[in-house]
Amino acid sequence: METKVYLGVDVGSISANIVAVTGQAEVMAQTYRRVEGHPIRSVQRALREVRRALPESVRVAGVGTTGSGRVLVGAVLGADIVKNEISAHARAALRLHPDVQTILEIGGQDSKITIVRDGVVVDFAMNLVCAAGTGSFLDSQAKRLNITIEELSERAVLSRNPTGIAGRCTVFAESDMIHKQQVGCAQDDILMGLCQAMVRNYLSNVCKGKEIREPIVLQGGVSANKGIGRAFKEILGRDVIIPRYNMVMGAYGAALIVSGHDGKTTRFRGFDACDREIATPSFVCRDCPNLCEVIEIVDGGELLGRSGGRCLKWEGTSGPR
Amino acid sequence: MTTLAFQPWGNYALALAASAESFGVKCWTSTSSTPEILRLGVEASPEFACLPFKGSTGHFIKAAREGAEYGVIVNSIGTCRLRYYRAVQQKILGEHGLELFIFGLGYDGFKPPLIRHFDPALGPFLKSIARAARKIGAVETMEKLAWEKRAVERRPGETTRLLNECLRDLDKARTVPEIRACRESLPARFGAIPVRTDATPLKVGLLGEATLLRDRFLNHNIEEILGGLGAEVNNFFLMGMELRKIFHLGRGNPHSPKNLFKLARPYLKNPVGGHALESVAYTILCADKGYDGIVHVCPAGCMPEISIRPILRRISRDRDIPLLEYSFDEQTSHVGVLTRLEAFADILYDRRKKNRR
Numbered sequence: 016m017e018t019k020v021y022l023g024v025d026v027g028s029i030s031a032n033i034v035a036v037t038g039q040a041e042v043m044a045q046t047y048r049r050v051e052g053h054p055i056r057s058v059q060r061a062l063r064e065v066r067r068a069l070p071e072s073v074r075v076a077g078v079g080t081t082g083s084g085r086v087l088v089g090a091v092l093g094a095d096i097v098k099n100e101i102s103a104h105a106r107a108a109l110r111l112h113p114d115v116q117t118i119l120e121i122g123g124q125d126s127k128i129t130i131v132r133d134g135v136v137v138d139f140a141m142n143l144v145c146a147a148g149t150g151s152f153l154d155s156q157a158k159r160l161n162i163t164i165e166e167l168s169e170r171a172v173l174s175r176n177p178t179g180i181a182g183r184c185t186v187f188a189e190s191d192m193i194h195k196q197q198v199g200c201a202q203d204d205i206l207m208g209l210c211q212a213m214v215r216n217y218l219s220n221v222c223k224g225k226e227i228r229e230p231i232v233l234q235g236g237v238s239a240n241k242g243i244g245r246a247f248k249e250i251l252g253r254d255v256i257i258p259r260y261n262m263v264m265g266a267y268g269a270a271l272i273v274s275g276h277d278g279k280t281t282r283f284r285g286f287d288a289c290d291r292e293i294a295t296p297s298f299v300c301r302d303c304p305n306l307c308e309v310i311e312i313v314d315g316g317e318l319l320g321r322s323g324g325r326c327l328k329w330e331g332t333s334g335p336r
Numbered sequence: 337m338t339t340l341a342f343q344p345w346g347n348y349a350l351a352l353a354a355s356a357e358s359f360g361v362k363c364w365t366s367t368s369s370t371p372e373i374l375r376l377g378v379e380a381s382p383e384f385a386c387l388p389f390k391g392s393t394g395h396f397i398k399a400a401r402e403g404a405e406y407g408v409i410v411n412s413i414g415t416c417r418l419r420y421y422r423a424v425q426q427k428i429l430g431e432h433g434l435e436l437f438i439f440g441l442g443y444d445g446f447k448p449p450l451i452r453h454f455d456p457a458l459g460p461f462l463k464s465i466a467r468a469a470r471k472i473g474a475v476e477t478m479e480k481l482a483w484e485k486r487a488v489e490r491r492p493g494e495t496t497r498l499l500n501e502c503l504r505d506l507d508k509a510r511t512v513p514e515i516r517a518c519r520e521s522l523p524a525r526f527g528a529i530p531v532r533t534d535a536t537p538l539k540v541g542l543l544g545e546a547t548l549l550r551d552r553f554l555n556h557n558i559e560e561i562l563g564g565l566g567a568e569v570n571n572f573f574l575m576g577m578e579l580r581k582i583f584h585l586g587r588g589n590p591h592s593p594k595n596l597f598k599l600a601r602p603y604l605k606n607p608v609g610g611h612a613l614e615s616v617a618y619t620i621l622c623a624d625k626g627y628d629g630i631v632h633v634c635p636a637g638c639m640p641e642i643s644i645r646p647i648l649r650r651i652s653r654d655r656d657i658p659l660l661e662y663s664f665d666e667q668t669s670h671v672g673v674l675t676r677l678e679a680f681a682d683i684l685y686d687r688r689k690k691n692r693r
Contacts, residue, residue: 101679135686304370
């Protein structure tokens with residue numbers, strides 16, 4: 016007897032994640048991969064991993080995509096639902112912690128806060144003009160210090176006396192870190208100071224004016240960093256829950272959403288999609304002065320979809336060319 | 337023939353062009369900014385100038401390069417940085433070696449410099465006003481119909497196609513009877529769009545800074561995006577309304593300055609520039625009328641709209657109406673706009689479901 020699975024795919028700036036869940040919302044497989052500039056290829060690799068991890072007898076009954084690459088990857092895989100990441104993250108958090116009231120989510124370049132009351136999202140905020148306080152900055156600092164991001168996480172929590180780092184702007188934060196290292200502060204203390212600065216920046220820029228009530232859930236790629244978790248607990252003075260699938264919550268949420276919309280048939284193009292050569296030629300639409308650059312997603316000779324237009328004209332595969 | 341460049345005012349550009357042509361003046365304008373116009377404006381403007389400034393500066397630079405001799409921009413006193421747009425833009429144009437003289441339309445008495453310059457006879461002048469007023473009315477009628485239909489259309493994009501077609505027809509209409517005929521045909525034309533009868537669209541109020549509300553390119557087509565998400569928008573910047581407000585026309589106008597003041601009074605007692613007081617008043621109006629949510633658009637660095645943000649948040653909390661604030665500049669990413677609007681629509685749908693329970 017074959018088991019139905021639903022795939023959730025989250026393609027963000029830094030990572031591409033896939034989660035496979037059963038109809039009962041149990042996770043059967045999950046994978047987290049760095050995008051490294053090739054969203055389609057990294058999703059294909061992630062999909063191969065998921066195929067290996069799943070038993071032969073499964074049948075994919077639905078695919079949901081989310082994240083900033085959701086439209087592109089949705090066309091490549093044949094997604095049934097393409098959902099924004101805010102709703103996907105909220106759905107996942109509500110599944111694991113139904114009483115959650117605040118969801119803090121920090122990813123590669125995005126950071127968001129989602130306010131939930133009585134099990135329904137009521138408000139959200141997202142970083143607007145500045146990516147300070149997101150995973151990219153932690154990455155670049157780890158690289159500068161020639162340590163891995165995992166090491167950074169482990170070492171920050173060892174600190175007993177974190178130094179103060181200016182967190183308003185990453186450029187100044189870096190100058191400040193260098194200053195502290197030149198006066199002889201221990202590296203662990205600097206790293207923890209950096210985590211605290213990032214959390215303060217996030218709380219004052221993204222969460223301004225929002226009421227943070229318990230239970231608080233912290234998720235997204237950066238939540239794997241123990242220093243950040245510790246800084247949140249210290250600065251908020253409250254408990255912060257790091258959920259079970261913290262790294263892949265977006266993908267988990269997308270899978271849950273698609274499993275809830277059980278249509279009769281799926282548009283999923285099969286696991287073969289991970290071996291295909293996808294081309295993305297583009298053209299400039301000259302029908303109005305906007306001159307949108309429209310990207311076509313093509314598999315062999317077959318047009319899978321288009322993206323990039325500002326109006327609805329190039330939506331989907333139909334429509335005149 | 338003399339060419340006159342109008343500040344971009346969205347689809348109202350048609351009406352403004354029609355009025356200029358009755359003066360015997362050729363008109364240079366467009367219904368929205370373009371990437372090229374914005375690039376020209378950004379290169380020529382101070383970095384921290386607001387987006388509408390960059391847009392209109394680019395607009396005048398392009399117009400001057402294409403041979404326009406005169407420009408017109410609203411230049412009213414006591415609003416916001418808008419007051420200095422004319423002077424600064426004139427200087428920028430000069431520095432670029434462009435000869436285009438900009439008229440400011442402000443409170444300059446009965447005959448503003450623009451009219452004094454061309455000094456038309458009274459007859460043609462009144463005729464031009466009548467045509468422009470008719471066209472403004474027609475644009476408003478078709479836009480309102482489009483907001484309504486877009487939320488329930490069966491084939492995505494059909495309403496916008498029809499709207500563009502109607503705008504072209506309106507542009508061709510020259511005389512008052514032609515314009516009237518065009519306007520009267522609108523309900524039937526929009527009525528012919530196939531709609532989803534089972535849909536109950538969300539009702540979303542769109543308010544904030546006027547240029548941004550009106551320029552499809554600068555606001556990333558926000559009306560269409562919301563329409564595609566099943567939301568019937570109401571864009572609160574209507575030029576007809578605005579003109580009635582400025583010239584104190586129309587008796588019993590619910591949107592007269594007096595009534596808006598009264599509406600906003602519990603939260604804001606003085607105008608703070610731009611359309612900020614209007615934004616506060618319309619937010620309250622939306623709450624009163626049972627809108628599902630409010631989207632507030634604001635150029636990054638817009639003093640009046642930013643100063644009322646805490647007030648809007650307070651109203652949102654007091655009246656329990658969801659609010660999405662978004663500031664736009666030339667770096668704003670389209671995906672970012674989409675993500676937030678989609679998530680906002682999800683919130684509104686979830687609230688509905690919950691309230692029904």
